[in-house]
Amino acid sequence: MRLLASVQFGRIAFSRYALPVIRPVDHIVAGDEIIVYVGAAISISSYQQVVAYEVDTIDHRTRLGWCVIVTGDAEFVSDPAEIDRYHALLTGHPPEHGDRIIRIHPDIVTGVEYVDAASGR
Amino acid sequence: MRLLASVQFGRIAFSRYALPVIRPVDHIVAGDEIIVYVGAAISISSYQQVVAYEVDTIDHRTRLGWCVIVTGDAEFVSDPAEIDRYHALLTGHPPEHGDRIIRIHPDIVTGVEYVDAASGR
Numbered sequence: 517m518r519l520l521a522s523v524q525f526g527r528i529a530f531s532r533y534a535l536p537v538i539r540p541v542d543h544i545v546a547g548d549e550i551i552v553y554v555g556a557a558i559s560i561s562s563y564q565q566v567v568a569y570e571v572d573t574i575d576h577r578t579r580l581g582w583c584v585i586v587t588g589d590a591e592f593v594s595d596p597a598e599i600d601r602y603h604a605l606l607t608g609h610p611p612e613h614g615d616r617i618i619r620i621h622p623d624i625v626t627g628v629e630y631v632d633a634a635s636g637r
Numbered sequence: 638m639r640l641l642a643s644v645q646f647g648r649i650a651f652s653r654y655a656l657p658v659i660r661p662v663d664h665i666v667a668g669d670e671i672i673v674y675v676g677a678a679i680s681i682s683s684y685q686q687v688v689a690y691e692v693d694t695i696d697h698r699t700r701l702g703w704c705v706i707v708t709g710d711a712e713f714v715s716d717p718a719e720i721d722r723y724h725a726l727l728t729g730h731p732p733e734h735g736d737r738i739i740r741i742h743p744d745i746v747t748g749v750e751y752v753d754a755a756s757g758r
Binding site: 524539 | 659
């Protein structure tokens, strides 16, 4: 979670109409929760839904870095004060029509570090 | 697909036991198909299954770059000659026990380019 908090964006995966969906999104970590700005374009269920969230720093050239994967329940943030506060932190501007923010409650957190083969893995 | 072929890794998302799974993986593009090395650790169904595949070059600092998302059927590559050829291209070493390679038949391909706000989006 510390590594995840050190980066500001990742990829969220969930099912929609029984098909897998994956999108790059921005996030912050607040307490034990991951707060994700999904804009107006991402249609997760309005009900609680399980999502997977992936953050990595894998370098395209060296292929070194780390990867953290979280699985947990997600739900829309509905409290207006929270929406305003998170929106400012995530986007730097006020909410626009249809903008949505979700919170993920991490249930499973796994991580992999990719290090130089010469120094082991 | 040209952009996707210019990068060697991405993130694959699929459902397993009705839960969303996301993993960073290496890929190549062969003809109209995306060939993905999933190693021994990723358990997609042995049957054909729909997956989402995401490749991006989003910069952690500037947040600029592009993102390509593909949805399509995936299946294990089973032809031994293809396995050997793809394995050499993807990993540079011969297959090890349990190593798996899948092919994705792209059905939907979408892309987003993130450019500097000053120059539009």
